[in-house]
Amino acid sequence: MSGHPRVSPHEPDWAALRARFPLLARQVHGKPLVYFDSANTSQKPDAVIAAVDDFYRRHNANVSRAVHQLGNEATEAYEGARTKLARFINARRDEIVLTSGTTFAINLVAYSWAQPRLKPGDVILLTRMEHHANIVPWQLVAARCGARIEVVELLPDGTLDPEMLHEKLTGAVKLFALTHTSNVLGTVNPVRDICREARRRGIVTLVDGSQAVPHRAVDVAAIGCDFYAFTGHKLCGPTGTGALWARREHLEAMPPFLGGGEMIKEVRFEGTVYNDPPHRFEAGTPNIAGFAGLGAAVDFLEGVGMQAIHAREAQLLAHLTGELDHIDGLRLFGRAPDKAAVVSFAIDGVHSHDLATLLDLEGVAVRSGQHCAHPLLQWLGVGTTCRASLAFYNTHEEIDAFIAALRKVRALLA
Numbered sequence: 001m002s003g004h005p006r007v008s009p010h011e012p013d014w015a016a017l018r019a020r021f022p023l024l025a026r027q028v029h030g031k032p033l034v035y036f037d038s039a040n041t042s043q044k045p046d047a048v049i050a051a052v053d054d055f056y057r058r059h060n061a062n063v064s065r066a067v068h069q070l071g072n073e074a075t076e077a078y079e080g081a082r083t084k085l086a087r088f089i090n091a092r093r094d095e096i097v098l099t100s101g102t103t104f105a106i107n108l109v110a111y112s113w114a115q116p117r118l119k120p121g122d123v124i125l126l127t128r129m130e131h132h133a134n135i136v137p138w139q140l141v142a143a144r145c146g147a148r149i150e151v152v153e154l155l156p157d158g159t160l161d162p163e164m165l166h167e168k169l170t171g172a173v174k175l176f177a178l179t180h181t182s183n184v185l186g187t188v189n190p191v192r193d194i195c196r197e198a199r200r201r202g203i204v205t206l207v208d209g210s211q212a213v214p215h216r217a218v219d220v221a222a223i224g225c226d227f228y229a230f231t232g233h234k235l236c237g238p239t240g241t242g243a244l245w246a247r248r249e250h251l252e253a254m255p256p257f258l259g260g261g262e263m264i265k266e267v268r269f270e271g272t273v274y275n276d277p278p279h280r281f282e283a284g285t286p287n288i289a290g291f292a293g294l295g296a297a298v299d300f301l302e303g304v305g306m307q308a309i310h311a312r313e314a315q316l317l318a319h320l321t322g323e324l325d326h327i328d329g330l331r332l333f334g335r336a337p338d339k340a341a342v343v344s345f346a347i348d349g350v351h352s353h354d355l356a357t358l359l360d361l362e363g364v365a366v367r368s369g370q371h372c373a374h375p376l377l378q379w380l381g382v383g384t385t386c387r388a389s390l391a392f393y394n395t396h397e398e399i400d401a402f403i404a405a406l407r408k409v410r411a412l413l414a
Contacts, residue, residue, distance in 0.1 A: 012308050018393045020045040020300075031363025034398045034405075039183050039211060039342050039389030040367050042236045044297070051296035052238060055289040063288055064262060078288050081295035082278075085243050088298050089228065090219040095251065097244040097278040098291060102210045103133040105229035105244035106177070108281060109206055110137040112254040113227075114175055120146030123172040125203075127152045127160060127189075128379050129182040132372040134208045138177060147174070154379065158185035158334035165194070169201055176205050180212035184373045184387065185334030186317075186342035188212070195224040204250075210234055214391070215313055215340055217306040220245050236301060237294035240287045251277035258283040309392045313341040316390045316399065323403045327410070333380055341390035344371070350413045352384040358412065359386075362405035 018024060021043045026033050035043060055077060061070035063078045078098070086093040099105045114124070124138045124147055142149055150173070152165050169176070176198050181188050195205045206227040212218055213230040220228045227250070232241030246254075256263055256274055260283035265273040274280050301309070320343055324332055329348040346352060356368035367387040370377050377383065388402065 011312075012304055014312065014392065014395070017045075017304060018395065020047070021393050022046060022049070024393060028363045028365070029361050031361075032401070034364040034401050036388040036390060036394070036398075036402060037365045037367050038214075038391035038394075039234070039387065041233045041239070042214060042391055043393065044236055044238070044293075045300050047296045047300050048237060048293045052289045052293040055292040059292075060289075062285055074288050077292040077295065078286065081241075081291035081298075082243075084295045084298040086245075088218075088302065089213065089230075089245060090221050091245050092248065094278060095245055095248050097246065097251070097281045098286060099229075099242045099244055099281075100240050100287065101231040101233070101242035102208060102229045105227075105242060106133055106206065106208065107137045108244055108257045109227050109229075109246070110141045112257045112281070113204075113250060114138070115141045115145055116255065118142070118145040118147040118174055121172065122147040122174045123150050123170070124148070125150050125152065125168055125173045125176040125178075127178050128154050129158070129160075129185060129187060129373070129376050130177070130179055131183055131208065131210070132374070134177050134179060134206075135375070138175075151375075152178075157336055158182070158187045159336045160187075160189060166197075169197060169203060171201070173198075173201070173203050176203050177208070178205070179208040179210075180218075181209075181215070181340045181342075182334065182373075182376075183211050183342065184344050184371050184376055184385070185336065186339040186344075187334055187336040188216075188338040188340055190338075191225065192223050199224060211340060211342070214301075216310045226250060232290065232294040232297070235294070235297055237297035238287070238290040241290040241294045244281075248277070251280075254281075256280055256283070260284045304392065312392045313390055316394055316396065317341040317343070319396055320388065320390065320399050320402075323399060327403075327406065329410075333382075333385060342387065343389070344385040344387045346382055346385050347410055347413075350410065352386045354413060355386050355409060358409040359402075359405055362408065364402050364405050 023043050059073040061074040063075045082096050083093050086096045128151055152168050153161050155161050180191050191207050198205045205225040207225045209228050209230040214235045226247050228245040233239040263275050263280050263283040265275050331346050333344045352368040356366050369384050
């Protein structure tokens with residue numbers, strides 16, 4: 001590509017922000033690292049690493065179980081993360097359940113909300129593009145209560161089929177669980193419009209926001225869903241963190257998912273009085289240091305600005321897509337008009353694992369495989385793909401290096 005887009009004086013200093021991510025400065029196999037796997041897990045800025053380090057060095061104690069200073073500081077860090085996450089997605093803090101990630105959050109809804117309510121003949125509606133974490137829990141619950149799974153299929157560009165979607169929103173559907181952004185296609189679903197139509201029909205909605213929250217401003221009040229789940233480690237935060245947002249009326253009506261400490265008010269052998277939400281769903285000692293780091297990640301991202309991040313990644317995506325379209329024999333999956341910076345592709349006659357392995361030797365990290373989306377890849381008619389996923393800390397120069405490495409590797413495998 002001849003020349004890269006100039007940075008506006010009003011834009012963040014992307015080079016300075018990138019320098020805040022220590023891992024991005026390392027080399028792999030003697031080559032500068034090009035990290036194109038942020039849809040899998042994001043890299044962490046220095047502020048997040050420092051927050052976790054500071055917690056263990058200066059504040060380490062358990063939450064809500066001590067009146068001493070360290071206990072108060074630990075609780076402040078943990079509850080502070082809840083407050084920051086609520087602000088980040090425009091929610092009430094007492095509607096934020098802190099979890100280990102999206103998978104736990106969806107299972108919480110499946111077993112605490114869905115299983116007690118669903119009955120034979122009820123329908124759980126999903127889409128073809130769901131991650132396994134938004135498929136398997138519903139299959140397990142459906143098998144236990146006699147409900148059935150139905151699926152909204154896709155159009156060739158990777159968007160939801162609107163006619164089928166309209167037809168599937170029937171009175172039998174009690175829950176519609178869908179992703180905000182596909183981790184394979186990059187498709188950004190119109191969740192606000194979908195949730196509005198579902199709500200008119202009395203259908204409860206759950207949105208998997210794992211691939212959306214790190215890359216665009218998310219307002220759960222505007223979306224109008226009933227549940228929204230997301231993961232911290234894709235949000236520049238530590239692994240083992242995440243959250244479930246849920247309408248207060250749902251949380252108050254849901255029984256505990258796990259039993260143990262912290263989720264109770266009083267325990268007697270004759271019976272237990274459970275805590276109020278959200279603490280009712282936070283049994284045991286949480287990942288306190290992780291949430292201290294996640295709070296720092298939210299501060300960092302808000303400092304950059306989610307609109308700026310979204311615009312930056314759109315520029316990078318346009319550059320990457322344009323370059324990939326000029327590589328002979330390469331098929332790109334997902335051409336939605338509204339698309340995140342996720343590009344899945346295959347090269348004719350080349351296995352994705354071989355391609356990713358050789359790219360790694362050139363210092364380029366991409367994901368290969370089925371991306372926890374077997375039903376989607378079956379629909380695409382491929383066994384595996386390579387996936388290059390970008391974040392705001394990537395650069396146009398990295399895209400050029402990736403394309404050069406891809407051409408070199410393709411020539412070796414031809």
